[in-house]
Amino acid sequence: MSSVLEEKLIAAPVHIDGEPERVRRIREQAADRFNVLGWPTTRSEDWKYTSLATLANIDWKIDRRQPEGNDPSSPFGDKPIAELMFVNGALHANRSALANEHPGIRVTPIREAMESESFTQHFSRYADYEKHAMTALNTAMWQDGAYIEIAPGTLVEGFIHLLFIGDDGIAAHNRNLIVAGRGSQITVVESFFGKGTYFTNTVTEIVAGDGAVVDHYKLENESLDAFHIGTVQIHQERSSSVTSRTIATGGGIVRNEINAALTGEGASLSMEGLFVLSGKQHVDNHTLIDHVAPHCDSVELFKGILDENARGIFDGRIIVEPNAVKTNSRQTNKNLLLSETAVIDSKPSLEIHNDDVKCNHGSTIGQLDEEALFYLRARGIGAEEARNLLVYAFASEIVERMKVDVVRENAGRALFARMPQHMPERRSEPR
């Protein structure tokens, strides 16, 4: 498959002034690798549900201007302790607030962190551009992103917010690195939105050091015409605890790749996802949890709500390596279909290489419970509101567990905003 973007890439991998030799070399290797791998196609098992043909054939532009002016403000107001806004892949300096007054926290554009020790140690070490074409493309072409480093033992109250905003016709490759030092605690929220048809290709690497506690939220609320390819790559060390939540309500064609490697004993991971789709939205959730070390726990729960002609995919894999004895792992995917034309593909899978583990997985696909619907109506609640209540109830298991108040409320609103016929505002209207 050939495309304008591909040709451009061959001609010009991005380089940033003053970037270290190692980064330059990685970019070139990644570019070479992308040119070998090419765009993913539905012929590969990992991409069999999602075609990128449309995406690959659009003549995307890269925006090299410095963002300024009237971009949307943060949905969370002044609640985050630090916030970085990126428009079309570049930092919007006027709309960003660093947490400089907090000792032990470094939040900075990643292009300004390339000399730091942690960057050198961790950057591009976990997100694999050898195997994954879209990660290779990102690694070759990233312009900017966030670098967050939490010093050992630093407990951060509140959350850090990263916003990524896209504009019509533009491709943006965002690259983030989050390093939580030994025994630290941090919450990071990434939000994505924009206007028109654009292409977001984002990679976030998360390193949870020994005993670190990391809460990561990804709120994918892109324009309904946008393409979003995102990888969250989590690396967990001994006794670390990570919660990853992916809430997908936006985007036209979306691929959420969430991968975690539990490499230190006693690490625990909770990987949660919610996708709420309508119209012709296509969201492909692709997850991999790799149990490398013994005595680790992982709980994975993905829930999908699909209306109209939406298509959703849950393709989740858990690997328990030979050394990972006493692994405790549970993988669940539940889906609610609200229309006859919505489609879900659910493919949970377990690959276990030792016999001293406790693992289970399962998936369900169902419609709204007619009995429950009648029960609510028989108490006077209108049919539409009853439906809303039940849909929200299905999602609430994920939403209610979100610890950050403003984020939880925002996610609840985004959820209903994507279901025009089920808007809660309409609840109070008379029949």
Next chain:
Amino acid sequence: MLDINNLYAGIDGKEILKGLTLHVGTGEVHAIMGPNGSGKSTLANVLAGRPKYVATSGTVTYQGKDLLALPAEERAREGVFLAMQYPVEIPGVNNIYFLKAALNAVRKHHGQEELDAMEFLQLAREKMKLVELDEAFMNRSVNEGFSGGEKKRNEIFQMAVLDPKLAILDETDSGLDIDALRIVAEGVNALASEKHSVLVITHYQRLLKYLVPDFVHVLADGRIVKSGGKELAEELEQKGYEWIEEEMAATR
């Protein structure tokens, strides 16, 4: 209050009610008894508007309105309440939120102001005492993890909050121990008054010891075959339903 005339109704094309006629006056308590499969639950479900239950002929007039023409939620807002035989569990829907939404839908329908959270909570607490439900239940999901008796008491609690004009109890007594039975009966008695009517559907007579009906009807094969006062319930308890069936056979 309620006039059912020559009602034929069923489910999935199967006719279960075959010409049922019943008049429930305002302030009256009626008991409908009958053997399994006689059509008791079908009657309750047709009156409440459960989907798939279809009336093929006959009329049901409730307070001058054609009840069968109203969707289930309209019937509820007009004051018809069905205490369900098998209350459904609804994970993720908070009990108190659900009931507040229901009450406010009813109030709105009648042009009354909606209750705010505080006002509602005050009302709910008062009614909860009536059915001896622990307040902890209110913050759980609707019926989720409730025992059989708790589910039935929750039905009566909802009834007490919604204050319906016509309460239909579909085998609310089945599976209840004597204490729960007494609580349920007290809840209904608290509602029963000059303005409220109650239709108690039951297989057994024991609830009727606590909840004394003005009229007792025997339903068999989709029709009311015998009506009388509260003594009819006692007679049924002693003699069983065979007696009615024999009497019916004799009159054919």
